[in-house]
Amino acid sequence: MKRTLLAASVALLAGSAMADDHQQPNIIYVIGDGMGFEFISAYRYAMSDLETKTMAETQFDHYLTGAAMTYPEDDTWVTDSAASATALATGEKSYNGAIGMDNDKTSLKTVMEYAKDSGYMTGSVSTSQINHATPASFFAHHPSRYEYNQIADLMGQQILDGDAAYDVILGGGQQYFIRDDKNWAELIEQQGVSVITDMQQLEQIQQAPVMGLFAPKGLPHAIDEGKDSLARMTSTALRLLGNGDKPFALMIEGSQIDWCGHANDIACAVHEMDSLNKTLEVVNEYIENNPNTLFVMTADHSTGGLTLGRDGEYAWYSDRVMDIEHSIAYMREKMLVMDADLWPRYVADLVNFELTAEHIERLAAASALEGEVREDALHQALAYITGDITGTGWTSSGHTAVDVPVYATGPHSEQFRGFMDNTQLGKRLIDIVR
Ligand SMILES: [Zn+2]
Numbered sequence: 414m415k416r417t418l419l420a421a422s423v424a425l426l427a428g429s430a431m432a433d434d435h436q437q438p439n440i441i442y443v444i445g446d447g448m449g450f451e452f453i454s455a456y457r458y459a460m461s462d463l464e465t466k467t468m469a470e471t472q473f474d475h476y477l478t479g480a481a482m483t484y485p486e487d488d489t490w491v492t493d494s495a496a497s498a499t500a501l502a503t504g505e506k507s508y509n510g511a512i513g514m515d516n517d518k519t520s521l522k523t524v525m526e527y528a529k530d531s532g533y534m535t536g537s538v539s540t541s542q543i544n545h546a547t548p549a550s551f552f553a554h555h556p557s558r559y560e561y562n563q564i565a566d567l568m569g570q571q572i573l574d575g576d577a578a579y580d581v582i583l584g585g586g587q588q589y590f591i592r593d594d595k596n597w598a599e600l601i602e603q604q605g606v607s608v609i610t611d612m613q614q615l616e617q618i619q620q621a622p623v624m625g626l627f628a629p630k631g632l633p634h635a636i637d638e639g640k641d642s643l644a645r646m647t648s649t650a651l652r653l654l655g656n657g658d659k660p661f662a663l664m665i666e667g668s669q670i671d672w673c674g675h676a677n678d679i680a681c682a683v684h685e686m687d688s689l690n691k692t693l694e695v696v697n698e699y700i701e702n703n704p705n706t707l708f709v710m711t712a713d714h715s716t717g718g719l720t721l722g723r724d725g726e727y728a729w730y731s732d733r734v735m736d737i738e739h740s741i742a743y744m745r746e747k748m749l750v751m752d753a754d755l756w757p758r759y760v761a762d763l764v765n766f767e768l769t770a771e772h773i774e775r776l777a778a779a780s781a782l783e784g785e786v787r788e789d790a791l792h793q794a795l796a797y798i799t800g801d802i803t804g805t806g807w808t809s810s811g812h813t814a815v816d817v818p819v820y821a822t823g824p825h826s827e828q829f830r831g832f833m834d835n836t837q838l839g840k841r842l843i844d845i846v847r
Pocket residue numbers: 447494671672675716812
C-alpha cells in the first residue's frame with residue numbers, strides 16, 4: 414500500500430516535472446510595420462494632455478527591452494519589409510524583396526515552419542493582404558515580394574499538399590486568392606479550410622483551419638473605417654489557436670503604420686498606432702490569463718523620416734493631429750471627383766483648421782494639373798498642409814535605417830534584452846520553438 418502510494422507520487426512528480434520541461438511556450442510575435450521609435454512617441458503624445466502634462470499610459474510603454482538594427486544583406490543600410498520580415502522570421506539576412514529566401518535564392522526555414530514541425534498551431538493576423546511581404550515571409554518562399562499571385566499560389570498549394578505552416582490566417586487579399594484563373598477559396602474549402610470574407614463571420618468561426626480575406630487588398634485605414642479590425646482578428650486568432658492542448662505561435666502585424674508613413678500622413682499613422690494599441694490590450698489580457706506565453710514585439714524598420722517638430726519651431730501640435738478626421742488617401746479620392754473650387758473648404762472641414770494662403774495656393778497649383786501628376790501633386794499638397802498644421806516633418810516617402818524598439822515579456826523574454834540585430838529575434842524564437 415505504502416509502496417504503491419510512494420510509486421504513484423513519484424510518478425506524479427516525474428510527470429509534472431516532464432510537463433514543465435517540455436511544455437513549450439506560446440509565442441505571440443507582433444510586428445509594427447514601419448514602427449520606429451518616432452511613431453511610439455507620436456502616439457504617446459497624441460494620447461496625452463499637453464496642458465496638464467498628463468502622460469497617457471500606452472501599451473507600448475510596457476515591456477520595452479531593447480533595440481534592433483534592421484539593415485538588409487544588400488548594397489544599402491535601408492531595408493524593405495520583405496528583407497526585414499525574412500530576417501525576423503528566419504534569423505537570416507537577405508536582399509530587399511526576398512520572401513523567406515537568402516541571397517542565393519535558397520529557401521530559409523521560418524519560425525512558423527519550425528513551430529509546425531514541433532507540433533504547434535500557427536497563425537498570422539495583418540491589416541495588409543495575407544500575401545504581403547511581412548506575413549508572406551513567415552509562410553512562403555519567393556524571390557520577389559511583388560509577385561502577389563504567385564505567392565498566393567504557393568500559400569494555397571500548401572493547403573492542397575497538406576503541409577501549410579498556418580492554421581489561422583486573417584487579413585486582406587481577396588483579389589489574389591479569388592481570381593478568374595484560380596479560385597483558391599474554393600479549392601482550399603474542399604480541403605476543410607473555412608474561408609471567410611466578411612468580418613462579421615469572425616465571431617462565428619468555431620475552429621481552425623481558417624483563412625479570412627476581408628478586403629480585395631489591404632483593409633481600410635484605421636482612421637477611415639478600419640478602427641477595430643486588427644483587434645477583432647487578433648481576438649479570433651487567439652480564441653482559435655489558444656483553445657487546444659497544443660502550444661501556438663501567432664504573428665500579428667500592424668501593417669499600415671508603414672503605409673501612412675509612406676504617405677507622410679501623421680493622423681493616419683497615429684490612428685494605426687491606436688489600432689495596434691487596442692490589439693495589444695487584447696494580447697495583454699491573453700497573456701495575463703496564460704502566463705506560459707512569450708510576447709515579442711518589434712518593427713521591421715521605420716518609415717518616412719518622421720519628426721515631431723519641424724522648421725526650427727519647438728512645437729508638435731498633437732491636438733491638431735487628433736482633430737484630423739480622415740487619411741490623406743481618403744480625402745484625395747473624394748477631392749479628385751469634386752470641383753476643385755470646393756477643395757479648400759473641404760480640406761479645412763476635415764482637418765478642422767483654417768487653411769493659410771499658402772495652403773490654398775498649393776491646392777490650386779495641384780488642381781491645375783492633369784492625370785496622375787495631378788493626383789500626386791494633390792497628395793503632396795495634403796501632406797504639406799497636415800504636416801504644416803501639426804508641426805510634423807517627413808524627409809522621405811520611403812523607409813529609413815534607424816534602429817527600432819524591441820519588447821518582450823514571458824518565458825525566455827530575457828533573451829530579447831539590450832542591443833541586437835533583427836536576425837537575433839528570428840534565431841532566438843526558432844531556438845525556442847524547435
Ligand atoms: Zn514600407
